[in-house]
Amino acid sequence: MAPSLSKANSGASGLVDGHNTQSLISLEGSNFAADGHVFLTDVHDNITLTPAPCASSADKSISIVGSFVGFDAAEPHSRHVVPIGKLRNIKFMSIFRFKVWWTTQWVSSNGKDLENETQIVILDKSDSGRPYVLLLPLLEGPFRASLQPGADDNVDVCVESGSTAVTSATFQSVVYIHVGEDPFNLVKEAVKVVNDHLGTF
Template identity: 65%
Template sequence: MAPSLSNAGSDVSTLVNGHTDSVITLEDSNFLANGHVILSDVPSNVTVSPSAYHASGEKALGGAGAAPGCFVGFDAAEPRSHHVASIGKLQGIRFMSIFRFKVWWTTHWVGTNGRDLEHETQMVILDRSDEGSEPGAARPYVLLLPLLEGPFRASIQPGPDDFVDLCVESGSTKVTAAGFRAALYMHAGDDPFALVKEAIKVARDHLGTFKLLEEKTPPGIVDKFGWCTWDAFYLTVHPEGIWDGVKGLVEGGCPPGLVLIDDGWQSISHDEDPVNKEGMNHAVAGEQMPCRLLKFQENHKFRDYASPSGGKGMGAFVRDLKEEFGS
């Protein structure tokens, strides 16, 4: 078993040990889903709170049946702005996941053990088993969803000896904490597609900071064909190229209803560079580290644009683009 981060075991009232109000339980240092082990050797500083919501996202009432999920947290020895805590070993269970491989991009990943996970994993779905012929007898799909807890963000990463580690960080040494109760949400179900939707509903009600797409009214622009300049130019985007790109789409019979001028028009630079230097060549496609925004004004490529009708800069360019190709 991994060493506990706390000198004493958790004495939190929300700790679940064989709790019958959740499909997912913690018994004898094992996380179980319908009685099947999903994570073993769970450290004693890990805490579990049964979800107060059913799969529909509605508040669970007494006697209404077991909730499909639970919240996971941990106690640390001292307050810090960054913690890495093991929540149990993952061994021999196929999983699919989404992890952040760049500051701004995520992609999928698969494996069968804790060591197969990637850092900055944002979501994990454990595969169901084929055991048992009776309904509910097999191990269900289980979703592991890192959450925000106060000023802290969480992500999943690989630990030693197939442990699954939960990384919790505030991003500031002035913001510290030693105890977390809902840094991760675990949700079980037999339908992997419904599983994610149900878990997000629970997260919505738990956090109270966002709404689902189905609860919003999308703007009409989402039904328009749009063109983003990123894959065409990356950071070398410039007014002439955008003009030619839009012109080509129009002449080809696919006039864009919107144009997104992506990264490459801002005034950016690295921290160590002079503030009056626009770092046009500092960040290229595939580079991990972003630059810092120096000012709100566009960089010289767009700042120096001169409109045939008089005006200069990004505003003049956008007006010309709309007047020439607007529909």
């Protein structure tokens, strides 16, 4: 996996299997930005950003890939709830799990309005040029992630193993961020990149 970006870096690009890839997601200072447009603010120092290492080997048409969000905790635990940044006044569509086997749609514009057990978030594009932004919580080893509302409009990621015997303090890829101009292609491309990353579907 590619090294984590520091807060001074702004995006990353590379050549994988002869195919150029570029990430438009950056962590600049204490802000997450998509193609230079801020979408999450007040990001804490323990949050890391790592560009996706490659586009899907099955579809070389993907020239823009996203980045993985991780974090470092002070101590290993089986469950962590960590803010990844504040979301304010950006319209979003999300899907959250309200029963074990059932999900439904939810829309709003601030981090405090998210529902617990959110499985996917798509931020609306802006007139100033910010593309659609997808936030997708993932599995990392024995841990599963979901998004939820945090204090003061923070978007919190909840990472849990389900067993007190399974603990960790460092995570590299609990949320995947992807950007694009078409919300339908955005989801398709993100799934292809995550497929390569997880190798599970």
